[in-house]
Amino acid sequence: MQSNTSSTTIDTDVTFRVENTDYYYGSFLAVKGVNFDVPARKITALIGPSGCGKSTVLRCFNRLNDLIPGAHINGKIYFDGEDLYSPRVDPTELRRRVGMVFQKSNPFPKSIYENIAFGARINGYRGNMDELVEQSLRGAALWDEVKDKLSESGLSISGGQQQRLCIARAIAIEPEVLLMDEPCSALDPISTLQIEDLMQELKTNFTIVIVTHNMQQAARISDNTAFFNARQTDKGGKQGYLVEYASTETIFNDPAQQATRDYVSGRFG
Amino acid sequence: MTDSVQPGGGRSDLWRPNRSKSKRDELIVKFLFGACALLSIVTTAGILYTLLIETIKFFRQVPFTDFFFDTQWTPLFTDPQYGIFVLVSATFLTAFIGLLVAVPLGILAAVCLSEYAPRSVRAWLKPALEILAGVPSVVFGYFALLFVTPFLRTVMPFLGLQTFNGLSAGLVLGISILPIVASLSEDAIYAVPNSLRQASYAVGATKRETIINVVLKAALSGIVAAVILGVSRAVGETMIVTLAAGQNPTLTLDPRVAIQTMTSFIVQVAGGDVAVGTLKYDTLFAVGTSLFLITLSLNVFSFWFVRRFQEKYE
Ligand SMILES: Nc1ncnc2c1ncn2[C@@H]1O[C@H](COP(=O)(O)OP(=O)(O)OP(=O)(O)O)[C@@H](O)[C@H]1O
Numbered sequence A: 001m002q003s004n005t006s007s008t009t010i011d012t013d014v015t016f017r018v019e020n021t022d023y024y025y026g027s028f029l030a031v032k033g034v035n036f037d038v039p040a041r042k043i044t045a046l047i048g049p050s051g052c053g054k055s056t057v058l059r060c061f062n063r064l065n066d067l068i069p070g071a072h073i074n075g076k077i078y079f080d081g082e083d084l085y086s087p088r089v090d091p092t093e094l095r096r097r098v099g100m101v102f103q104k105s106n107p108f109p110k111s112i113y114e115n116i117a118f119g120a121r122i123n124g125y126r127g128n129m130d131e132l133v134e135q136s137l138r139g140a141a142l143w144d145e146v147k148d149k150l151s152e153s154g155l156s157i158s159g160g161q162q163q164r165l166c167i168a169r170a171i172a173i174e175p176e177v178l179l180m181d182e183p184c185s186a187l188d189p190i191s192t193l194q195i196e197d198l199m200q201e202l203k204t205n206f207t208i209v210i211v212t213h214n215m216q217q218a219a220r221i222s223d224n225t226a227f228f229n230a231r232q233t234d235k236g237g238k239q240g241y242l243v244e245y246a247s248t249e250t251i252f253n254d255p256a257q258q259a260t261r262d263y264v265s266g267r268f269g
Numbered sequence B: 001m002t003d004s005v006q007p008g009g010g011r012s013d014l015w016r017p018n019r020s021k022s023k024r025d026e027l028i029v030k031f032l033f034g035a036c037a038l039l040s041i042v043t044t045a046g047i048l049y050t051l052l053i054e055t056i057k058f059f060r061q062v063p064f065t066d067f068f069f070d071t072q073w074t075p076l077f078t079d080p081q082y083g084i085f086v087l088v089s090a091t092f093l094t095a096f097i098g099l100l101v102a103v104p105l106g107i108l109a110a111v112c113l114s115e116y117a118p119r120s121v122r123a124w125l126k127p128a129l130e131i132l133a134g135v136p137s138v139v140f141g142y143f144a145l146l147f148v149t150p151f152l153r154t155v156m157p158f159l160g161l162q163t164f165n166g167l168s169a170g171l172v173l174g175i176s177i178l179p180i181v182a183s184l185s186e187d188a189i190y191a192v193p194n195s196l197r198q199a200s201y202a203v204g205a206t207k208r209e210t211i212i213n214v215v216l217k218a219a220l221s222g223i224v225a226a227v228i229l230g231v232s233r234a235v236g237e238t239m240i241v242t243l244a245a246g247q248n249p250t251l252t253l254d255p256r257v258a259i260q261t262m263t264s265f266i267v268q269v270a271g272g273d274v275a276v277g278t279l280k281y282d283t284l285f286a287v288g289t290s291l292f293l294i295t296l297s298l299n300v301f302s303f304w305f306v307r308r309f310q311e312k313y314e
């Protein structure tokens, strides 16, 4: 296992600390021996070839993997210094603090307004709901486009708008962290740029972790980059691991590992 | 020498598609399917035609106002009265009681099956549930008459239940439509994309909140369609109500007394000896047409509802 260089390159306070984490789906070891720190109020990108466990690691942060029967973790992840998988942590409460945007936009079959109000309501929000909805939609750069049709179905708007609605929905519950799993993979270049701009604004308030297959995107927006890869096991399966973690600058210009250099320059495989 | 990229070796003489043959086959298949489709349309039209002809004959002799406003249904008496609502009220009473049983239990069963039961349990429990739909309705009928009614009379004597009553018939009717309501609702719930559940969990919803606010909402059109199909089953169901609710046409919504539903009346008259062309005979068709119109409007409503409220994902 390659050691990573995280502790030297990251000086801000740490939102997530991943320590020697293995992740299993049943008896299948999907990712092995991951160590890295996610700094607060920065954008951390997870890159790597398909199947190397980026989504798996991302979904550890809000414990969404808990919903998969047989999935379990080995090792420790700390969230603001607290053990994320300790029995004292309520995953439901955790997910309010760690929001998520998915690869495929998945608005609820409810009105645009309700898509945003739902999360707030179930989390016992006592403030002015209209204001919260407007603020969230503005935050996701969607307000001007939908302000006249808040009562229409969230599924009635375009794909790019739906994805921004999902971002609005995620930031409406005022989380501390925003997890994004390939949020732009189904979007056109203009929507993609809109969302990237948005992320730059959001990072003043949120810690953002993003999975992306788009090298330029990772280079453009992220502060730190973790490169994952997969290796063949003797049983024939693939096992993901963290190759290298450093500032995005380093990963893209002067990586320590040859595999990283090949991957970011597109000479991979 | 380089590898040939053409698997057949690029010899055009090896390819001889018979376009005229495939065109002919296409035509034959088209014709066969068209004929099958036509057959079902023709049959339906034929049934409709006979229903309508006899119904028109009926209304030549009995005015609409009598049909809709008489408070008695005595077509077999010497002084006949034709208040259809006597039968309609019985039909709706039993169907309504049936729904009170089938809708909550059906949706609950569907939610348990698709959201709580492990895959392995669902794999055998759902077919088992569907077997219940295969129980002949006559069995349900005498179950209601010989078990449920005596049981209710022993346990709750203060009700003053008659031997034939709408309550037992409705309860058992509900059990008989339960499998279809549960099974179709379960299909609808199971079809809700997992990404929606995840989205709900990701904003901090619990499982209960996710099911009630997101999953059931997304499956609503399918569940309503299931319920409406259950209603049309209940309205058209014959043996249970004939055996357990009695043959006593009464304009009432009292579930304790003997009544007669539209279907029971048809059984009673069609089972006896009615001469073709008599008014009694035409009465059958008038009731049949009314029944048909009720189920038709239910189905049209269900069709409209599903079209209107179905969410398109992707
Ligand atoms: N629900 C699951 N059950 C079993 N195995 C899973 C499950 N989800 C993922 N895996 C396995 O875990 C490994 C890592 O998957 P993961 O989805 O994390 O990869 P990824 O890096 O996100 O890939 P991609 O870039 O294609 O999204 C893969 O081998 C995958 O087959």
Ligand SMILES: [Mg+2]
Residues within 6 Å of the ligand: A054, A055, A056, A181, A211
């Ligand atoms: Mg993934």
